[in-house]
Amino acid sequence: MRAIDLLNGRLKLRHLVLVVAIADQGSVLRAAEHLHLAQPAVTRSLREVERILGVELFARGPRGVTPTLFGEAFVEHARAVLAELRRAGERITGLADARVGAVSVGTLLAGSNALLPRAIAALKRDRPGVTVTVHEAAFDAQVPRLLDGEIDMIVGRLNPLGGRAGLRQTALYSEPVRLVARTGHPARARAGLTLAALLDYPWVLPLPQTSLRRELERAFHGAGLGLPGDVVECTSILTVRTLVRDTDMIAALPELVARSGEGVAPLPVPLEGVRRRVGVTLPDRRPPTPSARLMLDHLRREAAALDA
Structure with missing residues (x-):
């Protein structure tokens, strides 16, 4: 041809x-x-x-x-x-004109609920003329848009790249994941509460393809337990928090989220080794625009404050 x-x-x-x-x-x-x-x-x-x-x-x-x-x-x-x-x-x-511009950010369904809003607010205080567009979707759906240049970066829980070429990741901060339930949950009245005892209640788990789901599965298996039998699978933090607040469901949420909602609080059952690493995924060979660089600077500053 x-x-x-x-x-x-x-x-x-x-x-x-x-x-x-x-x-x-x-x-x-x-x-x-x-x-x-x-x-x-x-x-x-x-x-x-x-x-x-x-x-x-x-x-x-x-x-x-x-x-x-x-x-x-x-x-x-x-x-x-x-x-x-x-x-x-x-x-x-x-x-x-450094006062104007645009930056497009992809965030994950279980993404940076604390970091990204703070960084956006700081950027807008610094550069009110910069337009910020946020696209929410799963990591696998965001990657093609990042590689094609439709978005400038992906912010949220870091996912394994799985051999994907053309990407690089930077970790910004890390926080523990806590088991949470509503403040009046009957499990809080049980003495010596364990992970095994919590299997008596319904759970909200992340989708199977997420990093957090895999880490939770390892935690259950490490304790000699299978997964809960009564399960809702969901990655929307807003939906998870509402389900936990209004029912007897139990969920695993990042500590900043676990402590930020009324009517929901952590349970005294540790999840050893389960942490959320939050960071940014960028195209490896494409330099960021001036507005994207400003966003990255504010992400780093706000992450340092969260990690302090």
Whole structure:
């Protein structure tokens, strides 16, 4: 197959924007509406791209279009190019006027409930003109967006990279994980409370693919116990705290969270060796924008205060 030269001037930036819009919208018509263009113009531009590449990017169907194997590959690169151009614009703006800019942060569902809000508040006091956008999702869902440049960093509990290339992590602080229950929980009246005794009650556990779930499983197995039988699986801290406060459920929460909610308090049962390491995940080879560097500085300062 011939080598495709995409630097000969035939491929335009508008082609990249159009292909990504079609992939996102799942339809040429919806992409045209999204881009405020006429459908024939979008169809014509898509055919131009396909002629340049010599392949079909989308398979047409009765309910819209889906990317072909070639389309998936091209859309991935198109997203990365557009993200880099957005970052270039933000960087130039930041260099020209340090008072404005933008930073996009990914945080985990069981993420940095204390650190990130404090760092954002400090950044906004320092630079009110900087726009901060926070995206909440699981770590595995955040990584592609980080690599594509859609977000600047991931903040929260550090997850193993699992051999993923192009990423680096920095730990910011560490805190113990505590077992919690509502203040009027019947287990508090039991003498010599143990982890085994807590299996008599319902639990809220993190999802199986999370680091905290794996650490809890090791703690149970280390004590010669199986997992609780009556379980709700959830990673939303707000939902977990509400369930614990309003029912007899037991959960494992970072100490800062465990001590911050009314009606919920730690139980006198230690979880040896279970800690939450909070930090930031960054792209290994892409330098941060000026606004992202400011956010990192504030994250480090606030983490130092939490760790003090």
